[in-house]
Amino acid sequence: KNEVEQSPQNLTAQEGEFITINCSYSVGISALHWLQQHPGGGIVSLFMLSSGKKKHGRLIATINIQEKHSSLHITASHPRDSAVYICAAHRYGGSQGNLIFGKGTKLSVKP
Amino acid sequence: EADIYQTPRYLVIGTGKKITLECSQTMGHDKMYWYQQDPGMELHLIHYSYGVNSTEKGDLSSESTVSRIRTEHFPLTLESARPSHTSQYLCASSEFGEAYGYTFGSGTRLTVV
Numbered sequence: 009k010n011e012v013e014q015s016p017q018n019l020t021a022q023e024g025e026f027i028t029i030n031c032s033y034s035v036g037i038s039a040l041h042w043l044q045q046h047p048g049g050g051i052v053s054l055f056m057l058s059s060g061k062k063k064h065g066r067l068i069a070t071i072n073i074q075e076k077h078s079s080l081h082i083t084a085s086h087p088r089d090s091a092v093y094i095c096a097a098h099r100y101g102g103s104q105g106n107l108i109f110g111k112g113t114k115l116s117v118k119p
Numbered sequence: 120e121a122d123i124y125q126t127p128r129y130l131v132i133g134t135g136k137k138i139t140l141e142c143s144q145t146m147g148h149d150k151m152y153w154y155q156q157d158p159g160m161e162l163h164l165i166h167y168s169y170g171v172n173s174t175e176k177g178d179l180s181s182e183s184t185v186s187r188i189r190t191e192h193f194p195l196t197l198e199s200a201r202p203s204h205t206s207q208y209l210c211a212s213s214e215f216g217e218a219y220g221y222t223f224g225s226g227t228r229l230t231v232v
Contacts (some may be wrong), residue, residue: 010161041221049156049170049207050225106178107221110162 011035012097014110021117027082029113031095034076041107042069042080044093051094054080085117122146125224126211132200132231140195142210147157148222151193154209156226162209164207168193200231 010032020026031040042054055062055069057078062069066085071078081088095110123144132138144151149170153160154177164177168187183197184203193212197204210224 032195033217048225051209051223053220053222053223056220096162106164106167107162107212109163111159111161 012095012108012110013115014095016113016115023086023117025085027085029080029093031078031110032076033097034105035097036100037097038072038100039098040071040078041096041097045092045094087117087119091114123210123212123222125227129226130183134201134231136200138197138200140208142193142224143191144212145214147190148212148214151212153185153195154212156207157207184201190197193203202231205229
């Protein structure tokens with residue numbers, strides 16, 4: 009079992025829908041990252057959070073430390089949101105810079 | 120503009136060739152990383168560096184080597200490329216400490232034929 013699990017693996021939505029991607033982890037962490045990877049391969053960091061909730065535009069990320077669970081929400085989804093969304097846990101006390109990555113959720117938003 | 124740059128973006132090369140993947144960042148970050156990602160799979164850390172003259176191997180065994188002679192530059196070298204090295208290689212950087220975010224490059228998609 010992976011230390012970072014994401015669900016769903018694939019998600020297809022209609023434009024305008026509210027989207028939720030989930031991430032569960034089994035290790036102690038100091039921070040959790042949400043990343044976006046477009047088909048070209050480059051990765052953009054969306055959020056880094058260690059507690060509570062963060063919002064940036066139509067994106068919202070939440071984390072529940074006790075339940076070891078984080079969610080990424082996209083409101084009013086748009087075709088340009090189509091990408092792979094990756095959850096990455098920064099393991100607490102692990103070797104410097106060691107992020108543990110989930111396999112990603114491939115999101116496709118149809119117009 | 121502060122950023123991290125990887126070159127080349129795509130590389131197709133024959134077996135046995137020596138290759139160097141370039142990674143440079145303009146943010147003055149101490150920590151730099153190389154990740155390997157196969158299609159549809161998660162990223163795996165292959166090398167990282169705390170700063171100049173510091174290099175460490177990551178969780179995934181790799182035949183590649185790295186160097187860190189300057190803060191901004193973290194090249195990855197394969198002495199003799201093989202088809203098993205075909206993958207995407209992503210470079211990233213961050214400030215020192217666990218509370219900082221990461222900046223990723225656009226990646227190099229390597230194909231060894």
